[in-house]
Amino acid sequence: MSRRKLVLVAVLLLVIAGIGYAGLRTAYHQAKDRRDLADLTRSAPWPRDQLLLPDGATGPGVVGWLERGGLDVAYPLRTADGRAVPVLWRLRVPQPTSGLPDGVDCGSPRLRTCTDLGGGSTLIVTHETDNSDPSVALYRADGARVRAIEVQGPDPVGVDELTAALTHVHRPGDAELLDLLRHDGYHTDWS
Template sequence: MSRRQIILVALVLVVVGGLGYAGLRTEYHRAKDQRDLADLTRSSPWPREHLLIPDGVTRPGTVGWLDHGGLDIAYPLRTADGRAVPVLWRLRVPQPATGLPDGVHCDTPRVRTCTDLAGGSTLVVTHDSDNSDPSTALYRKDGSRVRAIEVQGPDPVGVDDLSAALSSVHPPSDAELLDLLRRDGYQTDWS
Protein backbone atom coordinates (compact mmCIF):
# COMPACT_ATOMS: atom_id res chain seq x y z
CA MET A 1 0.00 0.00 0.00
CA SER A 2 1.39 3.36 -0.96
CA ARG A 3 1.84 6.25 1.40
CA ARG A 4 -0.94 8.18 -0.36
CA GLN A 5 -3.41 5.29 0.11
CA ILE A 6 -2.49 4.98 3.80
CA ILE A 7 -3.09 8.71 4.32
CA LEU A 8 -6.41 8.49 2.45
CA VAL A 9 -7.56 5.48 4.52
CA ALA A 10 -6.49 7.22 7.74
CA LEU A 11 -8.34 10.38 6.70
CA VAL A 12 -11.52 8.41 5.93
CA LEU A 13 -11.28 6.63 9.30
CA VAL A 14 -10.86 9.96 11.14
CA VAL A 15 -13.84 11.51 9.32
CA VAL A 16 -16.08 8.46 9.87
CA GLY A 17 -14.98 8.21 13.50
CA GLY A 18 -15.62 11.93 14.05
CA LEU A 19 -19.07 11.73 12.52
CA GLY A 20 -19.89 8.66 14.60
CA TYR A 21 -18.67 10.39 17.77
CA ALA A 22 -20.69 13.53 16.96
CA GLY A 23 -23.80 11.41 16.40
CA LEU A 24 -23.29 9.55 19.66
CA ARG A 25 -22.73 12.83 21.57
CA THR A 26 -25.89 14.31 20.08
CA GLU A 27 -27.90 11.23 21.04
CA TYR A 28 -26.35 11.26 24.54
CA HIS A 29 -27.38 14.91 25.09
CA ARG A 30 -30.88 14.30 23.71
CA ALA A 31 -31.35 11.34 26.04
CA LYS A 32 -29.94 13.31 28.99
CA ASP A 33 -32.30 16.21 28.24
CA GLN A 34 -35.26 13.81 28.25
CA ARG A 35 -34.17 12.24 31.57
CA ASP A 36 -33.62 15.67 33.12
CA LEU A 37 -36.99 16.92 31.87
CA ALA A 38 -38.77 13.87 33.29
CA ASP A 39 -36.98 14.35 36.62
CA LEU A 40 -37.61 18.12 36.79
CA THR A 41 -41.33 17.80 35.97
CA ARG A 42 -42.06 14.65 37.98
CA SER A 43 -43.66 16.53 40.91
CA SER A 44 -45.91 18.69 38.70
CA PRO A 45 -49.61 18.55 39.58
CA TRP A 46 -50.42 18.56 35.83
CA PRO A 47 -49.03 16.81 32.75
CA ARG A 48 -46.37 18.82 30.85
CA GLU A 49 -48.78 19.59 28.02
CA HIS A 50 -51.07 21.46 30.50
CA LEU A 51 -48.34 23.78 31.74
CA LEU A 52 -48.30 27.41 30.59
CA ILE A 53 -45.58 30.05 30.63
CA PRO A 54 -45.69 33.76 29.80
CA ASP A 55 -44.77 34.68 26.22
CA GLY A 56 -41.17 35.86 25.83
CA VAL A 57 -40.19 34.77 29.34
CA THR A 58 -37.13 32.68 28.45
CA ARG A 59 -34.42 35.32 28.53
CA PRO A 60 -31.36 35.86 30.73
CA GLY A 61 -32.20 36.33 34.39
CA THR A 62 -35.28 34.09 34.26
CA VAL A 63 -35.58 31.13 36.62
CA GLY A 64 -38.40 28.71 37.35
CA TRP A 65 -39.43 26.12 39.93
CA LEU A 66 -41.94 23.33 39.56
CA ASP A 67 -43.32 21.33 42.47
CA HIS A 68 -46.54 19.68 43.66
CA GLY A 69 -48.16 23.12 44.15
CA GLY A 70 -47.44 24.35 40.62
CA LEU A 71 -45.00 26.41 38.58
CA ASP A 72 -43.28 29.65 39.66
CA ILE A 73 -41.23 31.81 37.28
CA ALA A 74 -39.21 34.87 38.34
CA TYR A 75 -38.43 37.22 35.46
CA PRO A 76 -38.24 40.91 34.51
CA LEU A 77 -41.64 42.05 33.18
CA ARG A 78 -41.50 44.72 30.46
CA THR A 79 -44.18 47.29 31.31
CA ALA A 80 -45.99 49.54 28.82
CA ASP A 81 -43.73 52.44 29.83
CA GLY A 82 -40.58 50.42 29.03
CA ARG A 83 -39.44 49.47 32.55
CA ALA A 84 -38.22 45.99 33.44
CA VAL A 85 -39.83 45.16 36.80
CA PRO A 86 -38.98 41.91 38.63
CA VAL A 87 -42.11 39.78 39.02
CA LEU A 88 -43.10 36.32 40.15
CA TRP A 89 -45.44 34.64 37.65
CA ARG A 90 -47.24 31.57 38.99
CA LEU A 91 -49.42 28.72 37.76
CA ARG A 92 -50.68 27.17 40.98
CA VAL A 93 -53.19 24.71 42.39
CA PRO A 94 -56.04 26.77 43.88
CA GLN A 95 -57.51 26.38 47.34
CA PRO A 96 -60.99 24.83 47.04
CA ALA A 97 -62.70 27.51 49.16
CA THR A 98 -61.20 30.70 47.69
CA GLY A 99 -59.74 29.78 44.32
CA LEU A 100 -56.52 31.55 45.34
CA PRO A 101 -53.15 29.79 45.74
CA ASP A 102 -52.24 28.19 49.05
CA GLY A 103 -51.27 30.78 51.65
CA VAL A 104 -53.12 33.68 49.96
CA HIS A 105 -56.25 34.89 51.70
CA CYS A 106 -58.23 38.10 52.03
CA ASP A 107 -59.38 37.59 55.64
CA THR A 108 -57.26 40.35 57.18
CA PRO A 109 -57.96 43.74 55.60
CA ARG A 110 -55.15 45.30 57.66
CA VAL A 111 -52.70 43.05 55.81
CA ARG A 112 -54.36 42.60 52.40
CA THR A 113 -56.86 44.50 50.30
CA CYS A 114 -58.65 42.30 47.76
CA THR A 115 -60.63 43.64 44.81
CA ASP A 116 -62.76 41.44 42.55
CA LEU A 117 -62.09 42.62 38.98
CA ALA A 118 -64.72 40.28 37.46
CA GLY A 119 -64.01 37.59 34.92
CA GLY A 120 -62.36 35.43 37.60
CA SER A 121 -59.62 38.02 38.37
CA THR A 122 -58.75 39.29 41.85
CA LEU A 123 -56.32 42.12 42.60
CA VAL A 124 -54.59 41.63 45.95
CA VAL A 125 -52.53 44.43 47.51
CA THR A 126 -50.45 43.34 50.49
CA HIS A 127 -49.64 46.23 52.78
CA ASP A 128 -46.40 46.64 54.70
CA SER A 129 -47.03 44.83 57.97
CA ASP A 130 -45.12 42.94 60.63
CA ASN A 131 -45.18 39.69 58.67
CA SER A 132 -45.46 40.83 55.01
CA ASP A 133 -43.61 43.02 52.58
CA PRO A 134 -45.71 45.28 50.37
CA SER A 135 -46.72 43.73 47.07
CA THR A 136 -49.33 43.85 44.32
CA ALA A 137 -50.66 40.66 42.77
CA LEU A 138 -53.25 39.72 40.20
CA TYR A 139 -54.86 36.27 40.37
CA ARG A 140 -56.99 34.70 37.64
CA LYS A 141 -58.91 31.43 38.00
CA ASP A 142 -58.16 29.04 35.15
CA GLY A 143 -60.17 25.85 35.72
CA SER A 144 -58.14 23.55 37.96
CA ARG A 145 -55.35 26.13 38.06
CA VAL A 146 -54.92 29.71 39.10
CA ARG A 147 -52.58 32.05 37.23
CA ALA A 148 -50.92 34.77 39.28
CA ILE A 149 -48.39 37.53 38.88
CA GLU A 150 -46.88 39.37 41.83
CA VAL A 151 -44.73 42.49 42.11
CA GLN A 152 -42.76 42.79 45.35
CA GLY A 153 -41.94 46.18 46.82
CA PRO A 154 -42.95 49.69 45.97
CA ASP A 155 -42.34 49.58 42.19
CA PRO A 156 -45.84 50.24 40.78
CA VAL A 157 -47.11 48.14 37.89
CA GLY A 158 -50.53 48.80 36.39
CA VAL A 159 -53.32 46.24 36.32
CA ASP A 160 -53.23 46.28 32.50
CA ASP A 161 -49.56 45.20 32.49
CA LEU A 162 -50.25 42.46 35.04
CA SER A 163 -53.33 41.28 33.15
CA ALA A 164 -51.40 41.16 29.86
CA ALA A 165 -48.74 38.96 31.49
CA LEU A 166 -51.44 36.54 32.65
CA SER A 167 -53.16 36.48 29.25
CA SER A 168 -50.16 36.22 26.91
CA VAL A 169 -49.15 32.62 27.61
CA HIS A 170 -48.31 29.46 25.70
CA PRO A 171 -47.54 25.81 26.44
CA PRO A 172 -43.76 25.57 26.81
CA SER A 173 -41.60 23.44 24.54
CA ASP A 174 -39.32 20.88 26.16
CA ALA A 175 -36.36 23.19 25.47
CA GLU A 176 -38.11 26.13 27.19
CA LEU A 177 -38.92 23.99 30.25
CA LEU A 178 -35.33 22.80 30.48
CA ASP A 179 -34.08 26.37 30.13
CA LEU A 180 -36.37 27.50 32.97
CA LEU A 181 -35.98 24.60 35.39
CA ARG A 182 -32.46 23.19 34.91
CA ARG A 183 -29.85 25.09 36.90
CA ASP A 184 -26.13 25.20 36.11
CA GLY A 185 -24.56 21.99 37.36
CA TYR A 186 -27.91 20.16 37.57
CA GLN A 187 -27.54 16.39 37.36
CA THR A 188 -30.09 13.66 37.60
CA ASP A 189 -29.17 10.69 39.77
CA TRP A 190 -28.18 8.76 36.65
CA SER A 191 -26.31 11.54 34.78
Protein backbone atom coordinates (compact mmCIF):
# COMPACT_ATOMS: atom_id res chain seq x y z
CA MET A 1 0.00 0.00 0.00
CA SER A 2 1.32 3.40 -0.88
CA ARG A 3 2.10 5.96 1.74
CA ARG A 4 -0.64 8.30 0.50
CA LYS A 5 -3.28 5.57 0.87
CA LEU A 6 -2.02 4.75 4.35
CA VAL A 7 -2.31 8.40 5.44
CA LEU A 8 -5.80 8.59 3.92
CA VAL A 9 -6.92 5.44 5.77
CA ALA A 10 -5.43 6.77 9.06
CA VAL A 11 -7.21 10.14 8.65
CA LEU A 12 -10.47 8.36 7.82
CA LEU A 13 -10.16 6.15 10.93
CA LEU A 14 -9.46 9.22 13.09
CA VAL A 15 -12.53 11.02 11.72
CA ILE A 16 -14.75 7.99 12.37
CA ALA A 17 -13.34 7.59 15.89
CA GLY A 18 -13.90 11.30 16.57
CA ILE A 19 -17.52 11.12 15.44
CA GLY A 20 -18.08 8.03 17.58
CA TYR A 21 -16.49 9.70 20.61
CA ALA A 22 -18.62 12.84 20.14
CA GLY A 23 -21.78 10.72 19.95
CA LEU A 24 -20.88 8.77 23.09
CA ARG A 25 -19.98 11.97 24.93
CA THR A 26 -23.32 13.57 24.01
CA ALA A 27 -25.24 10.46 25.13
CA TYR A 28 -23.28 10.45 28.41
CA HIS A 29 -24.14 14.11 29.13
CA GLN A 30 -27.82 13.59 28.28
CA ALA A 31 -28.02 10.58 30.61
CA LYS A 32 -26.23 12.54 33.36
CA ASP A 33 -28.65 15.47 32.94
CA ARG A 34 -31.64 13.10 33.27
CA ARG A 35 -30.19 11.50 36.43
CA ASP A 36 -29.28 14.89 37.96
CA LEU A 37 -32.74 16.30 37.25
CA ALA A 38 -34.40 13.25 38.82
CA ASP A 39 -32.13 13.59 41.87
CA LEU A 40 -32.68 17.36 42.22
CA THR A 41 -36.48 17.13 41.95
CA ARG A 42 -37.02 13.90 43.90
CA SER A 43 -38.08 15.60 47.15
CA ALA A 44 -40.49 18.07 45.49
CA PRO A 45 -44.06 18.06 46.82
CA TRP A 46 -45.41 18.23 43.25
CA PRO A 47 -44.50 16.58 39.93
CA ARG A 48 -42.08 18.53 37.70
CA ASP A 49 -44.84 19.47 35.28
CA GLN A 50 -46.64 21.35 38.08
CA LEU A 51 -43.67 23.54 39.02
CA LEU A 52 -43.78 27.23 38.17
CA LEU A 53 -41.04 29.82 37.81
CA PRO A 54 -41.29 33.61 37.66
CA ASP A 55 -40.79 34.96 34.14
CA GLY A 56 -38.12 37.45 35.31
CA ALA A 57 -35.91 34.81 36.91
CA THR A 58 -33.43 34.26 34.10
CA GLY A 59 -29.75 34.92 33.61
CA PRO A 60 -26.74 35.04 35.89
CA GLY A 61 -27.21 35.33 39.63
CA VAL A 62 -30.46 33.34 39.68
CA VAL A 63 -30.39 30.33 41.99
CA GLY A 64 -33.07 27.95 43.23
CA TRP A 65 -33.65 25.20 45.78
CA LEU A 66 -36.30 22.51 45.67
CA GLU A 67 -37.26 20.48 48.72
CA ARG A 68 -40.32 18.80 50.20
CA GLY A 69 -41.63 22.19 51.45
CA GLY A 70 -41.52 23.69 47.97
CA LEU A 71 -39.38 25.74 45.60
CA ASP A 72 -37.39 28.89 46.43
CA VAL A 73 -35.85 31.10 43.75
CA ALA A 74 -33.54 34.04 44.55
CA TYR A 75 -33.20 36.58 41.76
CA PRO A 76 -33.00 40.33 41.07
CA LEU A 77 -36.48 41.73 40.37
CA ARG A 78 -36.42 44.55 37.81
CA THR A 79 -38.65 47.38 38.99
CA ALA A 80 -40.40 49.98 36.83
CA ASP A 81 -37.75 52.57 37.71
CA GLY A 82 -34.92 50.26 36.53
CA ARG A 83 -33.63 49.01 39.88
CA ALA A 84 -32.68 45.37 40.42
CA VAL A 85 -34.02 44.48 43.87
CA PRO A 86 -33.04 41.11 45.39
CA VAL A 87 -36.13 39.01 46.06
CA LEU A 88 -36.99 35.51 47.17
CA TRP A 89 -39.80 33.99 45.08
CA ARG A 90 -41.43 30.89 46.53
CA LEU A 91 -43.81 28.15 45.55
CA ARG A 92 -44.69 26.53 48.87
CA VAL A 93 -47.05 24.01 50.46
CA PRO A 94 -49.79 25.82 52.42
CA GLN A 95 -50.58 25.00 56.03
CA PRO A 96 -54.14 23.74 56.61
CA THR A 97 -54.96 26.26 59.34
CA SER A 98 -53.73 29.51 57.78
CA GLY A 99 -53.29 28.76 54.08
CA LEU A 100 -49.82 30.34 54.38
CA PRO A 101 -46.51 28.46 54.22
CA ASP A 102 -45.00 26.93 57.35
CA GLY A 103 -43.41 29.56 59.59
CA VAL A 104 -45.53 32.48 58.34
CA ASP A 105 -47.71 33.68 61.20
CA CYS A 106 -49.83 36.82 61.33
CA GLY A 107 -50.63 36.31 65.03
CA SER A 108 -48.17 38.84 66.41
CA PRO A 109 -49.02 42.38 65.23
CA ARG A 110 -45.89 43.69 66.95
CA LEU A 111 -43.76 41.62 64.56
CA ARG A 112 -45.95 41.48 61.45
CA THR A 113 -48.67 43.50 59.85
CA CYS A 114 -50.91 41.40 57.61
CA THR A 115 -53.32 42.91 55.10
CA ASP A 116 -55.83 40.84 53.12
CA LEU A 117 -55.79 42.25 49.57
CA GLY A 118 -58.58 39.97 48.37
CA GLY A 119 -58.41 37.30 45.68
CA GLY A 120 -56.33 35.06 47.93
CA SER A 121 -53.53 37.64 48.29
CA THR A 122 -52.05 38.71 51.63
CA LEU A 123 -49.49 41.48 52.06
CA ILE A 124 -47.23 40.90 55.07
CA VAL A 125 -44.83 43.49 56.44
CA THR A 126 -42.33 42.09 58.93
CA HIS A 127 -41.08 44.83 61.21
CA GLU A 128 -37.50 45.04 62.43
CA THR A 129 -36.91 42.56 65.23
CA ASP A 130 -33.89 41.35 67.15
CA ASN A 131 -33.33 38.40 64.85
CA SER A 132 -34.58 39.53 61.43
CA ASP A 133 -34.43 42.42 59.02
CA PRO A 134 -37.59 44.22 57.96
CA SER A 135 -39.22 42.77 54.89
CA VAL A 136 -42.28 43.06 52.68
CA ALA A 137 -43.87 39.93 51.25
CA LEU A 138 -46.88 39.13 49.13
CA TYR A 139 -48.52 35.70 49.40
CA ARG A 140 -51.14 34.33 47.03
CA ALA A 141 -53.09 31.13 47.63
CA ASP A 142 -53.00 28.95 44.53
CA GLY A 143 -54.94 25.76 45.35
CA ALA A 144 -52.50 23.22 46.76
CA ARG A 145 -49.69 25.77 46.52
CA VAL A 146 -48.89 29.23 47.80
CA ARG A 147 -46.91 31.63 45.65
CA ALA A 148 -44.91 34.19 47.56
CA ILE A 149 -42.41 36.93 46.89
CA GLU A 150 -40.37 38.60 49.61
CA VAL A 151 -38.21 41.71 49.46
CA GLN A 152 -35.51 41.83 52.13
CA GLY A 153 -34.25 45.11 53.48
CA PRO A 154 -34.87 48.72 52.70
CA ASP A 155 -35.51 48.64 48.91
CA PRO A 156 -39.18 49.52 48.45
CA VAL A 157 -41.13 47.62 45.81
CA GLY A 158 -44.75 48.41 44.98
CA VAL A 159 -47.55 45.91 45.50
CA ASP A 160 -48.32 46.04 41.76
CA GLU A 161 -44.76 44.95 40.94
CA LEU A 162 -44.90 42.15 43.52
CA THR A 163 -48.28 41.03 42.13
CA ALA A 164 -46.85 41.00 38.60
CA ALA A 165 -43.96 38.79 39.75
CA LEU A 166 -46.44 36.31 41.24
CA THR A 167 -48.73 36.41 38.21
CA HIS A 168 -46.23 36.23 35.34
CA VAL A 169 -45.00 32.67 35.66
CA HIS A 170 -44.30 29.73 33.37
CA ARG A 171 -43.71 25.99 33.53
CA PRO A 172 -39.97 25.42 33.23
CA GLY A 173 -38.42 22.98 30.82
CA ASP A 174 -35.93 20.38 31.99
CA ALA A 175 -32.91 22.43 30.85
CA GLU A 176 -34.15 25.52 32.71
CA LEU A 177 -34.75 23.50 35.90
CA LEU A 178 -31.28 21.98 35.68
CA ASP A 179 -29.72 25.40 35.17
CA LEU A 180 -31.60 26.75 38.19
CA LEU A 181 -31.13 23.85 40.62
CA ARG A 182 -27.71 22.41 39.70
CA HIS A 183 -25.41 24.79 41.55
CA ASP A 184 -21.66 25.09 41.09
CA GLY A 185 -19.97 22.14 42.74
CA TYR A 186 -23.04 19.88 42.52
CA HIS A 187 -21.95 16.26 42.37
CA THR A 188 -23.74 12.95 42.45
CA ASP A 189 -22.38 9.44 42.56
CA TRP A 190 -22.47 9.45 38.76
CA SER A 191 -21.09 12.97 38.17
